[in-house]
Amino acid sequence: MVTAGEVVDLNIDFDACSSIVQQGSGQFRLKPVLHAAEISLTNPVKISGTVVDSGTGDPISGAVVFLEQPVDGIDRMKMQTLSKSDGTFIFCPVPSETESFDVVADALVGNTAYSATITFGVPSGTAMGNIPLIAETKATPAKITGQITTTTGSAATQADISLSALQLASSTLVTIPPLGLSTPNVTTQAGGGCPENTDCAGYTLVVPATNPSFASFPVNSLQDYSVPPAPGPAIGYSVNAQAAECSSPSLTETVTVQPGGTAIKNFIFTGCQ
Secondary structure: OOOOOOOOEEEEEEOHHHHEEEEOOOOEEEOOOEEEEEEOOOOOOOEEEEEEEOOOOOEOOOOEEEEEEEEOOEEEEEEEEEOOOOOEEEEOOOOOOOOEEEEEEEEEEOOEEEEEEEEEEEEOOOEEEEEEEOEOOOOOOEEEEEEEEEEOOOOEOOOEEEEEEEEEEOOEEEEEOOEOOOOOEEEOEOOOOOOOOOEEEEEEEEEOOOOOEEEEOOOOOHHHOEOOOOOOOOEEEEEEEEOOOOOOOEEEEEEEEOOOOEEEOOEEEOOOO
C-alpha cells in the first residue's frame, strides 16, 4: 500500500509466454499478463543459478525455469525464464517483500526430455549454483491433450483457460514447466467439433514422462536431491484447468503418461459468463 506523498519504485514484469493465448480456431491473440511489485533500485533482489546435465555437468541451454509460490495448496508459477547458452538464468528483480520461492526447472533438448528438478524454499537474493537435471532413460517426453468446453448451462460462451501439469513432490503439488509446443493458455470459441451449446478449444501440454527430483534449500550436491524412481509403465500427473469466468473456476483431473505417449483429458466448464 502506498500512502499519500510516499514514493516507491515498482517493477512491472511482462510475461510474454503467458500472454500468448491460442483460440479455439487455432489462431493466436495477445492477452498481456503483467506482474507488478515494489523493488529497490539501489539493491535489487534477484535469484540466479545454472542448469546442468546431472550426468555430464554440461550446461543446458533453453531449460524452462519457473519461480513458484503456493496458492490454495498448489505451487503456482509467479515468474518464468529460459536458461542461456551457458545454462545460466536470473530472475531480477523478484518481489522484495517475499522471503522465499520454489524454483522448478526442466528441459527438452532435441528429442531428449529432462525430468523436473525442484528446489524448495530458495531465499530471495540467492545465487543457487548448479541445478542438475536428469535426462530421461526413454528420451522422448509425453503429451497431455484434450478438449475444453464452456457453456452458460444452456448456451455457448467464450472463456480464457489456463492449464497446468502438476506433480507431487514432498507432499506438495508443483507446477511442472511445459515443454516444446505446449499451449497452456487457450480461449474457447464456436466452431466445428464443439458439443451442442458450447464453445470449445483444444490444448496440449508436453511434459517429462518421469517423476521430479526435489530438495530443500540449501542444496550441497546432486546427492541431496531425491532421485526419482525408475520410470514404470506410467507416471502420474494432475492437470489443473482454470476459468475465472465460470461457476467452478478451477478443475483438476488425474492422468497417467508414458514416454512418447499421448494421454487425453477433457474439461467441461459450466455457468460461464
